[in-house]
Amino acid sequence: MPRISLNDISTRAPKGFDKQETKLKTAGLLEELDELQNLLYAESKHSILVIIQGMDASGKDGAIRNVFGRLNPQGVMVKSFKVPTQEELAHDFLWRIHANTPGRGMIQLFNRSHYEDVLVTRVHKWCNDSLAKKRMKAINDFEKLLQEHNNTHILKFYLHVSREEQHVRLHERISMREKQWKYNEKDFEESELWDIYREMYEDCFEHCDSPSWIIVPSDQNWYKEYLMADNLHKLMKSLDMKYPGLKK
Amino acid sequence: MPRISLNDISTRAPKGFDKQETKLKTAGLLEELDELQNLLYAESKHSILVIIQGMDASGKDGAIRNVFGRLNPQGVMVKSFKVPTQEELAHDFLWRIHANTPGRGMIQLFNRSHYEDVLVTRVHKWCNDSLAKKRMKAINDFEKLLQEHNNTHILKFYLHVSREEQHVRLHERISMREKQWKYNEKDFEESELWDIYREMYEDCFEHCDSPSWIIVPSDQNWYKEYLMADNLHKLMKSLDMKYPGLKK
Numbered sequence: 001m002p003r004i005s006l007n008d009i010s011t012r013a014p015k016g017f018d019k020q021e022t023k024l025k026t027a028g029l030l031e032e033l034d035e036l037q038n039l040l041y042a043e044s045k046h047s048i049l050v051i052i053q054g055m056d057a058s059g060k061d062g063a064i065r066n067v068f069g070r071l072n073p074q075g076v077m078v079k080s081f082k083v084p085t086q087e088e089l090a091h092d093f094l095w096r097i098h099a100n101t102p103g104r105g106m107i108q109l110f111n112r113s114h115y116e117d118v119l120v121t122r123v124h125k126w127c128n129d130s131l132a133k134k135r136m137k138a139i140n141d142f143e144k145l146l147q148e149h150n151n152t153h154i155l156k157f158y159l160h161v162s163r164e165e166q167h168v169r170l171h172e173r174i175s176m177r178e179k180q181w182k183y184n185e186k187d188f189e190e191s192e193l194w195d196i197y198r199e200m201y202e203d204c205f206e207h208c209d210s211p212s213w214i215i216v217p218s219d220q221n222w223y224k225e226y227l228m229a230d231n232l233h234k235l236m237k238s239l240d241m242k243y244p245g246l247k248k
Numbered sequence: 249m250p251r252i253s254l255n256d257i258s259t260r261a262p263k264g265f266d267k268q269e270t271k272l273k274t275a276g277l278l279e280e281l282d283e284l285q286n287l288l289y290a291e292s293k294h295s296i297l298v299i300i301q302g303m304d305a306s307g308k309d310g311a312i313r314n315v316f317g318r319l320n321p322q323g324v325m326v327k328s329f330k331v332p333t334q335e336e337l338a339h340d341f342l343w344r345i346h347a348n349t350p351g352r353g354m355i356q357l358f359n360r361s362h363y364e365d366v367l368v369t370r371v372h373k374w375c376n377d378s379l380a381k382k383r384m385k386a387i388n389d390f391e392k393l394l395q396e397h398n399n400t401h402i403l404k405f406y407l408h409v410s411r412e413e414q415h416v417r418l419h420e421r422i423s424m425r426e427k428q429w430k431y432n433e434k435d436f437e438e439s440e441l442w443d444i445y446r447e448m449y450e451d452c453f454e455h456c457d458s459p460s461w462i463i464v465p466s467d468q469n470w471y472k473e474y475l476m477a478d479n480l481h482k483l484m485k486s487l488d489m490k491y492p493g494l495k496k
Contacts, residue, residue: 086489087351092393093397095347098347099343099347101339103335103338103339134396134397141390144386147388149341152340
């Protein structure tokens with residue numbers, strides 16, 4: 001797909017979205033999602049993989065809590081991908097990812113994902129352009145496998161915050177006692193690499209676009225949560241699911 | 249690659265191979281393989297995946313015991329793929345396969361493999377031609393991932409027995425007490441489907457040929473074991489491995 005320039009996309013809600021009205025809409029969507037998730041689980045025909053990526057402090061944890069926290073935990077699993085372990089490093093980069101893909105009937109959330117292997121790794125020059133190209137091709141093949149061979153529907157969310165908002169939030173991690181546990185001394189160093197991260201993300205959007213990424217303006221959490229719930233809702237409605245009858 | 253016709257390939261050792269001499273050669277190879285396996289493990293740069301396929305009673309279990317049984321079990325793992333479990337069936341067909349791929353330094357044996365998803369499944373019409381085509385494409389992408397992204401070297405062995413030899417061995421499963429545990433009442437029914445199996449195998453050789461399959465004449469176990477050991481030996485020698493020095 002044509003290259004997206006993140007600098008041209010607003011990090012705030014479009015005009016016409018009122019905070020209170022939008023929050024009510026989100027609440028309505030979450031109620032319906034609860035029912036749809038039950039149907040997904042009962043039918044066990046489709047699975048959903050939600051990939052959540054974004055710069056530090058873009059609100060990934062909050063999105064997981066507020067958009068998916070109301071669903072039946074029996075049908076929703078979350079996997080956070082951290083720095084790989086020795087065992088994971090002894091395998092190809094998609095090995096630990098594949099092990100965590102959803103079985104039919106399930107919603108699986110990835111807090112960070114295989115995309116880190118063409119993001120943080122490229123920013124820090126652990127992965128050069130030629131290897132990144134090969135990895136993106138492997139990612140496309142892998143996502144196709146999930147989609148074509150297991151009815152896995154993939155939502156890729158990029159949580160789009162401004163650098164200013166990121167700084168506000170990183171400073172809160174120092175100043176607000178209940179956020180201090182999130183602070184990492186490297187947060188500000190990483191933030192200096194903003195423009196390179198942005199470029200690497202734009203590369204992913206361009207080359208790994210089946211399905212396309214959903215750019216979620218995320219400076220305001222209420223809009224971010226609405227847009228994610230709305231996309232999940234649209235996807236689940238489109239599946240035309242039915243409760244299975246009695247087993248014969 | 250051009251289509252192979254299994255009927256045109258002998259299931260017996262080529263002329264000039266003497267049983268006793270060959271057994272001595274195999275013993276020599278196994279001794280060297282022991283050292284090479286140690287080097288593979290120490291260097292932890294490459295990994296080896298050995299896929300063993302073949303008709304019933306073609307000697308897969310014997311090959312595993314006699315060719316790989318002398319190697320250090322710490323560096324060799326065997327996975328037998330049986331009828332998939334409910335959990336495995338809830339995922340794409342490569343999910344359980346990927347979970348069992350070798351980490352660097354390891355030799356992994358597959359007793360049957362992902363190829364069953366385009367073999368037994370096609371013979372019994374659980375998988376139609378169009379799905380088989382998609383699966384074979386996914387298999388190629390997957391094997392490429394292992395090769396390109398984890399230095400995994402793949403050996404695909406097809407143990408090639410004649411139908412006559414298969415019948416002799418199946419009858420031994422009934423008549424010889426120490427082989428009776430292997431007998432399955434469906435063995436002879438499956439054998440009736442020989443020609444369809446053969447055709448489906450030929451399809452795999454043609455469409456999943458990176459790397460190409462090694463057709464192993466297997467009516468005589470001594471030749472089968474020699475050829476497998478020789479191929480593994482050639483592969484490992486080609487890796488130009490070195491013991492790593494002291495960590496800096």
